[in-house]
Amino acid sequence: DGGITQSPKYLFRKEGQNVTLSCEQNLNHDAMYWYRQDPGQGLRLIYYSQIVNDFQKGDIAEGYSVSREKKESFPLTVTSAQKNPTAFYLCASSIVPHNEQFFGPGTRLTVL
């Protein structure tokens, strides 16, 4: 089955720790995205990548980092510099930028 997988579904971390969220897609899409969703709010773009070994900051990139070493993988690291990391994180991909984005099931991160 083609789709996007994110792991883990729930993640807990202590303050001051970095944590990496996984995102894998087998749709053969070039573009991949990371969004953050806070309760009662829409999605905000953290980072995106149009092609392997290239990525761009979105609207709220501070405190986050990404890599794109393989077409199918786009991991997101939430660093200790992110002041309020507790949120729902969604990964998405699209075949070309203006097409619809397909989303993974999300990772809920809680900082204890």
Added chain:
Amino acid sequence: AQKVTQAQTEISVVEKEDVTLDCVYETRDTTYYLFWYKQPPSGELVFLIRRNSFDEQNEISGRYSWNFQKSTSSFNFTITASQVVDSAVYFCALSDGYNFNKFYFGSGTKLNVKP
């Protein structure tokens, strides 16, 4: 600057009622795309429709229909004969006209359909 407003935070209807979810957008771009997504309780966003700025034809897909009006910068979504399975949060989104990678999402409308 691009912006999407979904003024209805939450709507409750009884099954079989029709319901319209409003979406108003702001952009200075002449080329852009509009989208609707559904987010069920599981959390994963499900794509519903994409519309480009040059196509103002209304669209119908089963019980779903969309009304795009550039004159009022609106892209409203109607569910006819609502069902309990329609209960979800619905998001309207707008793509940036210069960087199509950037989507601007509204804050969402939570739809509760009661049996």
